Amino acid sequence: MYTIALVGNPNSGKTTLFNVLTGSNQHVGNWPGVTVEKKEGSFKHKGAIYNVVDLPGTYSLGAYSEDELIARDFVIKGSPDVVINVVDASNIDRNLYLTTQLLEMGANVVVALNMMDEATNKKIEVDIQELSKDLGVPVIPTVAAKKSGIEDLIEGTINAITNRSNNVEFSYGPSIDENVNRIADVLKGMGFNYPVKWLALKALEGDKEILSLIDKKEGIGDILESTKSDGIDYELDIVDKRYSFINSIIKKGVKKPTEEIVTLTDKIDKILTSRLLGLPIFGLIMYLVFQLTFLVGSDFLGGYVETFIGFIGELIASGLESISAPDWVISFLIEGAIGGVGAVLVFVPLIMVLYFFLAILEDTGYMSRAAYIMDGIMRAVGLHGKTFISMIVGFGCNVPGIMATRTLENKKDRMIAILINPFMSCGARLPIYLVFIAAFFPDHGGLALFIIYAVGIAFALLFGKIFSKTLFKGESSHFIMELPPYRMPKAPVVLRDMWEKVWDFVKRAGTVIFAVVTILWILSVFPLGVEPYSQDSLLGKIGEFIAPLFAPAGFGSWQASVSLFAGIAAKEAVVAILGMVYAGVSEGTELVTAIQAAFTPLSAVSFLVMTLLYTPCAAVIATVKKETNSYKWAIFMAVYPFILAWVMAVLVFQVGSLLGF
Amino acid sequence: MVLTGLKANDKCRIRNVSGGGYARKRLYELGLNSGAEVKMVKNDFGPIIVSLSGQKLAIGRGLAQHIVVDKE
Numbered sequence A: 001m002y003t004i005a006l007v008g009n010p011n012s013g014k015t016t017l018f019n020v021l022t023g024s025n026q027h028v029g030n031w032p033g034v035t036v037e038k039k040e041g042s043f044k045h046k047g048a049i050y051n052v053v054d055l056p057g058t059y060s061l062g063a064y065s066e067d068e069l070i071a072r073d074f075v076i077k078g079s080p081d082v083v084i085n086v087v088d089a090s091n092i093d094r095n096l097y098l099t100t101q102l103l104e105m106g107a108n109v110v111v112a113l114n115m116m117d118e119a120t121n122k123k124i125e126v127d128i129q130e131l132s133k134d135l136g137v138p139v140i141p142t143v144a145a146k147k148s149g150i151e152d153l154i155e156g157t158i159n160a161i162t163n164r165s166n167n168v169e170f171s172y173g174p175s176i177d178e179n180v181n182r183i184a185d186v187l188k189g190m191g192f193n194y195p196v197k198w199l200a201l202k203a204l205e206g207d208k209e210i211l212s213l214i215d216k217k218e219g220i221g222d223i224l225e226s227t228k229s230d231g232i233d234y235e236l237d238i239v240d241k242r243y244s245f246i247n248s249i250i251k252k253g254v255k256k257p258t259e260e261i262v263t264l265t266d267k268i269d270k271i272l273t274s275r276l277l278g279l280p281i282f283g284l285i286m287y288l289v290f291q292l293t294f295l296v297g298s299d300f301l302g303g304y305v306e307t308f309i310g311f312i313g314e315l316i317a318s319g320l321e322s323i324s325a326p327d328w329v330i331s332f333l334i335e336g337a338i339g340g341v342g343a344v345l346v347f348v349p350l351i352m353v354l355y356f357f358l359a360i361l362e363d364t365g366y367m368s369r370a371a372y373i374m375d376g377i378m379r380a381v382g383l384h385g386k387t388f389i390s391m392i393v394g395f396g397c398n399v400p401g402i403m404a405t406r407t408l409e410n411k412k413d414r415m416i417a418i419l420i421n422p423f424m425s426c427g428a429r430l431p432i433y434l435v436f437i438a439a440f441f442p443d444h445g446g447l448a449l450f451i452i453y454a455v456g457i458a459f460a461l462l463f464g465k466i467f468s469k470t471l472f473k474g475e476s477s478h479f480i481m482e483l484p485p486y487r488m489p490k491a492p493v494v495l496r497d498m499w500e501k502v503w504d505f506v507k508r509a510g511t512v513i514f515a516v517v518t519i520l521w522i523l524s525v526f527p528l529g530v531e532p533y534s535q536d537s538l539l540g541k542i543g544e545f546i547a548p549l550f551a552p553a554g555f556g557s558w559q560a561s562v563s564l565f566a567g568i569a570a571k572e573a574v575v576a577i578l579g580m581v582y583a584g585v586s587e588g589t590e591l592v593t594a595i596q597a598a599f600t601p602l603s604a605v606s607f608l609v610m611t612l613l614y615t616p617c618a619a620v621i622a623t624v625k626k627e628t629n630s631y632k633w634a635i636f637m638a639v640y641p642f643i644l645a646w647v648m649a650v651l652v653f654q655v656g657s658l659l660g661f
Numbered sequence B: 001m002v003l004t005g006l007k008a009n010d011k012c013r014i015r016n017v018s019g020g021g022y023a024r025k026r027l028y029e030l031g032l033n034s035g036a037e038v039k040m041v042k043n044d045f046g047p048i049i050v051s052l053s054g055q056k057l058a059i060g061r062g063l064a065q066h067i068v069v070d071k072e
Helices: A014-022 A066-077 A089-104 A116-121 A128-135 A150-162 A174-187 A196-205 A208-214 A220-227 A234-253 A264-272 A278-322 A327-345 A348-364 A366-380 A387-396 A398-407 A411-423 A430-440 A442-469 A491-510 A512-525 A538-553 A558-567 A572-583 A588-598 A601-613 A618-628 A631-658 B022-029
Strands: A002-008 A026-030 A037-045 A048-054 A082-088 A109-114 A139-141 A480-483 B011-017 B037-042 B048-052 B055-059 B067-071
Touching: A002 A014, A002 A066, A002 A089, A014 A026, A014 A037, A014 A048, A014 A082, A014 A109, A014 A150, A014 A491, A037 A150, A048 A150, A066 A398, A082 A089, A082 A150, A089 A109, A089 A116, A089 A128, A089 A196, A089 A234, A109 A128, A109 A150, A128 A139, A128 A234, A139 A150, A174 A196, A174 A220, A174 A234, A196 A208, A196 A220, A196 A234, A234 B022, A264 A278, A264 A366, A264 B037, A278 A327, A278 A348, A278 A366, A278 A442, A327 A491, A327 A512, A327 A572, A348 A366, A348 A387, A348 A430, A348 A491, A366 A387, A366 A442, A366 A480, A366 B055, A387 A398, A387 A411, A387 A442, A398 A411, A398 A618, A411 A442, A411 A618, A411 A631, A430 A442, A430 A572, A430 A588, A430 A601, A442 A601, A480 B022, A491 A512, A491 A572, A512 A538, A512 A558, A512 A572, A538 A558, A538 A601, A538 A631, A558 A572, A558 A601, A572 A588, A601 A631, A618 A631, B011 B022
Parallel strands: A002 A048, A002 A082, A082 A109, A109 A139
Antiparallel strands: A026 A037, A037 A048, A480 B055, B011 B037, B011 B067, B037 B048, B048 B055
C-alpha cells in the first residue's frame, strides 16, 4: 500500500480533489495529540490500494499555526510516497510559494495544477511543460470540480512513486547559501529525520520549532550568532528569494494579461462588502437562512420523519405485546429508547436544512466577507475579525467552532474566541427551541429562531468586550485574510458537508443520547415499584432537589430541572428527557401539547434563555480543556455561562411577571 | 508613502513592511514582499482590500499603515 499526501492553499480545490480521488472511501479522525481533523481515504488502481491523506490547507509550511506544523510534520515524518501539491492555476504566483517549500523539503512532489478553467477565464496561459521543467517535478492540469484531468493525475502520481524527480537545487544568493551549507555540515551525521539543508534554512529563517531542536547542538549557536550581525534579515530575505525563484518561473512559463479584468466577484463585492449595505445584507442572509430552515425543515420535511418515528414506535409496541414481552422491556424501548432518541431524531430534517444553508454560505466564499464586514464591530468589542468565522462555525457545533479558533495566532484573541463560542447556538440546541416555538410562537417561527440566535451573538460580543477589558488585556493581532473569488456552490461538496454533519448528529443520537436516555430511564424506574417517570422515582427526586434553584426563573418543575441537568451531558438530551417525562412516546405534537400545559409563554421564554446560555455540553468542555491545556479554563467554561444564564432567566421571568406577561 | 494613503484603483509597488511583528512575515509569504505590484481595491472603512495579481486580500488598517509603498 502506498500513501499519498494532499497539500495545498486554502481555497485551492484540495478538498474537492480529495473527494474526487477517494469517493466515499473516507474517514475522519484526529491527528495524534491534537484536535485538528485528519481526513483519510483510499482508492484502487489496477489492483493496488492507495491511501490518501488530506492535510490541512495552508499558505506556508512554517511554524505559524498548528495546521502548518501538522502539514509539514506529515510531509517529513509521515514519509508519504508522493505529495500531490494542489496549485490554484488562477492564482499561481502565491500558490507556488507552498510548492517551493515542499521542494526545499525534498518531498516527492507532483503538482496538480487545478482550476485550469478559472485560469482560462482570467486569460492566464500556462506552459505546462516549461513549468514542469523549471520546477523539476511533474505538473498535471486538472479541474477537480469538473472531474477533468483526474485520470492523468492518478497516472502521473503512480508513476512518480517509482520515478522520483524532485532534483532542483535552490539558490538563495551567496551569503544565505554559504550559511546554509555551514550549518548543514555541522548537522550532517547527527541522525536527524529531516533533510539537513532544510533544517539549516529553517534555523536561519528563525523557525522556533527547528531552533529548539538544533540550537543546543555544538557549533550551531556560534554560526547563528555570527549571522545576526551581517546585516541580512534572513527571515524576510529567504521569503523574498523564494518569490524571485517563482517570478523567474512565471516569466518563462506563464502568460498573464497586463491589465486585471474586472470579474463578477469584483462586482458582487462592491455590494456585499459596501459600507452601507454590507451589514444589512449579512443580517438579511442570516434571517433568510433561519426562515427557510423553519419553512422547509419543519413544515415540509419534519412531518414525514415524525410520522415515521411514531409508526416505528407503534410497530415495535404491538410486536412486543404480541410476544408478551416483560413490561420493563416495553417501557425501556418505547418510553426510553424511542421516546428519548426519537424526540431527537425528529429534528433531523431541520438540522439538515440548516447545515445545508451553512454549507452553501461556506462553499460560495461568503464567510470571509462576513468576517470582513464584521471586523469593525468585532474590533469595537476587542475581538479579532476572524473570530467571527469560528462563531459561525459554532452555529453548527461548538466543538469545531472552538477548533476553528486555531487560525487566530494571538493567544489573547484565541482565548476570548474559545470562551465566547458556546453562546453561538449550536445545532443540538435547535430542537429545544423548535419544541417551544411550536408550542407558543408557531406563527413566527423563523423570526423567533432568528432572535434567539441574535441574542446568542449579542452575548458573545458582550463577553468578548468584558474579557478583553479584564482577563485578557492587550492588543489584538493584525487582520490578514484572503477573500477568495465567489464560486457557485457545488452540489456534491455542499451535500457531503451537510451529510457529514447530519450523520454526526444521528450518530450522537444513537450513542451519547442513547446512553444518557438509558441512564435516565434506569433512574426513572427505581426504586422498584414506583410509577415510572413519576415524581417518586429517583429521576423525580433528583429533579425535585434541583427544582428550587430554577423556581425564580419560572420553571421550577422537576421535569424541566432534570432535562437541564441532562443537557450538560449533551444538549439534545434536553428534548429527549422532556419527551420521556412529559409524553412517553414523544412524537412532536404530543410533546408540544404537554409543554403548552407545563409552561406559560413567559416561562417558556426564560427557559429558552436558560438553554441558550447555560453550561455547554460535556464535549465542548472537554474540547476547551484540550485546546487551552488547562483544567482551570475548562471549569470556568462550565461555571460562568451557568451563572449568567440563571441570572438572565430569572431577570426575564421576574421583569416579565412585573410587566404582566 | 504607506498603503493606506492610496485611493481605490491606485497602483503601487511594495517597498517594505516596517512593522507588524509576526504579521510581517505572513504578508511577505502571501506575496506582499518587496517589489510586488499591488492595486488598491477598497479603502473606506475597516480593513483595506488590495488586489495582488487578481487575488484579494483584506488587511487590517493598523497593519496596512506599516506597509511602505511607491505609488505608480
